[in-house]
Amino acid sequence: MITHEQNEYLCRTGSGTPMGELLRRYWVPALMAEELPRPNCPPVQVQLLGERLIAFRDTQGRLGLMDEFCAHRGASLWFGRNEENGIRCPYHGWKYDVTGQCVDVPSEPAESGFCQKIKLKAYPCVELGGVIWAYMGPPAEQPPLPSFEWVHLKPSQCFITKRWQESNYLQAMEGGVDSSHVSFLHRGDLNSDPLHKNTAGAKYARSTNTVFDILESPGGLLIGARRNADPGFHYWRVTQWLMPWYTLIPPYKGHAANGHAWVPMDDYNCMAWTMTFHPVRDLSSEEIELMRNGAGVHAELIPGTFRPTANRSNGYLMDRVAQETGKFYSGVRGLAIQDASVQESMGPITDRTRENLVATDNAIIMARLRLRKAAQAVAEGKRAPGLDEEAQSVRSASFVLPVDGKFKDVAIDAVKVRKGEHHVAV
Numbered sequence: 018m019i020t021h022e023q024n025e026y027l028c029r030t031g032s033g034t035p036m037g038e039l040l041r042r043y044w045v046p047a048l049m050a051e052e053l054p055r056p057n058c059p060p061v062q063v064q065l066l067g068e069r070l071i072a073f074r075d076t077q078g079r080l081g082l083m084d085e086f087c088a089h090r091g092a093s094l095w096f097g098r099n100e101e102n103g104i105r106c107p108y109h110g111w112k113y114d115v116t117g118q119c120v121d122v123p124s125e126p127a128e129s130g131f132c133q134k135i136k137l138k139a140y141p142c143v144e145l146g147g148v149i150w151a152y153m154g155p156p157a158e159q160p161p162l163p164s165f166e167w168v169h170l171k172p173s174q175c176f177i178t179k180r181w182q183e184s185n186y187l188q189a190m191e192g193g194v195d196s197s198h199v200s201f202l203h204r205g206d207l208n209s210d211p212l213h214k215n216t217a218g219a220k221y222a223r224s225t226n227t228v229f230d231i232l233e234s235p236g237g238l239l240i241g242a243r244r245n246a247d248p249g250f251h252y253w254r255v256t257q258w259l260m261p262w263y264t265l266i267p268p269y270k271g272h273a274a275n276g277h278a279w280v281p282m283d284d285y286n287c288m289a290w291t292m293t294f295h296p297v298r299d300l301s302s303e304e305i306e307l308m309r310n311g312a313g314v315h316a317e318l319i320p321g322t323f324r325p326t327a328n329r330s331n332g333y334l335m336d337r338v339a340q341e342t343g344k345f346y347s348g349v350r351g352l353a354i355q356d357a358s359v360q361e362s363m364g365p366i367t368d369r370t371r372e373n374l375v376a377t378d379n380a381i382i383m384a385r386l387r388l389r390k391a392a393q394a395v396a397e398g399k400r401a402p403g404l405d406e407e408a409q410s411v412r413s414a415s416f417v418l419p420v421d422g423k424f425k426d427v428a429i430d431a432v433k434v435r436k437g438e439h440h441v442a443v
C-alpha cells in the first residue's frame with residue numbers, strides 16, 4: 018500500500034511532474050518504423066507522456082515529431098500535406114519543417130520575417146531496431162542511443178508489435194514485474210500456446226509456490242522467481258525490470274525471448290510494446306504468423322489500428338466455458354489480453370491506497386521505490402539511472418538448479434548478453 022500522494026507521484030507523467038521529468042530523460046519508443054514507411058508518407062498522430070504530437074518523414078527521409086496543432090489557429094496537422102520537405106497545414110497553408118520551424122506563411126510577405134518567429138515544439142528522433150525513438154527531455158541531457166540486445170539484432174531476428182492499453186502505464190508495468198501471476202492467469206496457456214509449449218519451463222511455471230529472490234541491478238531489478246521442479250531441484254525464472262518502463266520475460270527453451278516497454282500515452286492510457294527476438298536465429302514465418310494472430314505475448318489487433326480485437330468494449334470476448342474447463346484460466350484468450358483485461362479492470366489509475374501487498378509483490382515494491390528515488394534524483398539535478406550500455410545490455414533467463422545451488426552467481430552470469438550465443442533457457 019502507498020499513500021494517495023505517492024500514487025499520484027508515480028502515475029502522473031505530464032510535463033513538469035517529477036515522474037514526467039524522469040521519463041523524459043530516456044529515449045521513448047514512439048512509433049514502429051513501419052508506421053512511416055517512406056519519404057512524404059502520411060503523417061501519424063502520436064500521444065506520448067500526455068503530449069499530442071504529429072510524426073512525419075519528409076522528402077529527404079528525415080524524421081519529424083512535433084506539436085500536433087498548427088501554430089496559426091490550432092488545426093490538427095494530421096490533416097497536413099507532407100510535401101517538399103515539410104508538413105503544410107491544409108487550413109491556411111502554414112508549413113513546418115522537421116524541426117518544427119515554420120517555413121512558409123503564404124498570407125505574409127516573405128520579407129516580413131514573420132514565419133521565422135513561429136516554431137512548434139519538436140523533439141529529436143532516431144530510427145533503430147525497427148523503432149522510431151524520441152527524446153523529449155532537455156537537450157543537454159540527451160543520453161546515448163538505446164543499447165538493448167534486440168535493437169542490434171538483424172531485423173529478421175526480431176518481431177515487434179504494440180497495443181493500446183486503457184490504463185496508466187504503472188499498473189501495466191507492474192504486471193510485467195510480477196511474475197507470480199503466470200501460474201494463475203496464464204496457467205491454461207503454458208502448455209497450449211505454440212510459443213511456450215513443450216518446454217520444461219511451461220511445466221514448472223504452473224507450480225504456484227513461488228518464492229522470490231530480487232537483486233538490484235545498475236538499471237533496475239533482476240527478479241528471480243523460484244518454483245519447485247523435479248525432486249531436489251528448483252526452477253528459476255529471471256525477469257529483468259529496466260528503467261524506466263521495460264520488462265524482459267524469462268525465455269522458454271528454444272523459443273524466442275520476449276520483452277515489453279510500457280510507455281505512457283497519457284495518465285490513463287499506455288502503449289504496450291512487445292519485442293520478440295531470438296539471439297541466434299531468424300524468426301520463422303510460421304512464428305510471425307502466429308504472433309500476428311495473438312500467440313505468444315502479442316495481441317490480435319483490429320486491422321489498421323493498435324486496438325486489440327478483444328477489448329473492454331466487448332468484455333474481452335470472455336469465454337466462460339474455457340474458464341470452467343481451465344483452457345483459459347480467466348476465460349480470456351491469449352496471454353497479452355489476459356494481462357490487459359485484469360489491468361484495465363483495476364481502473365484507469367488503480368487506487369494503491371486500498372491494496373494489500375504480500376511477499377510475492379516485493380519486486381513491485383522495490384520498482385516503485387527505485388522509480389521514486391530516480392525521479393527525486395533528477396529533480397535534484399542528478400543523472401537518471403539506467404541510461405548506459407551496462408544497464409541496458411542484459412537478458413532474462415530461466416534455468417533449473419539443485420535446491421542448494423547458488424542462485425545469485427548463476428543468475429548474474431546467465432543474464433549477460435553474449436553476442437551470437439543462445440539465451441539461457443529451459
Ligand code: FES
Nearest residue numbers: 087089090106109
Ligand atoms: S490553422 Fe493551420 S494554417 Fe491556419
Ligand SMILES: [Fe+2]
Nearest residue numbers: 192203352356
Ligand atoms: Fe502476464
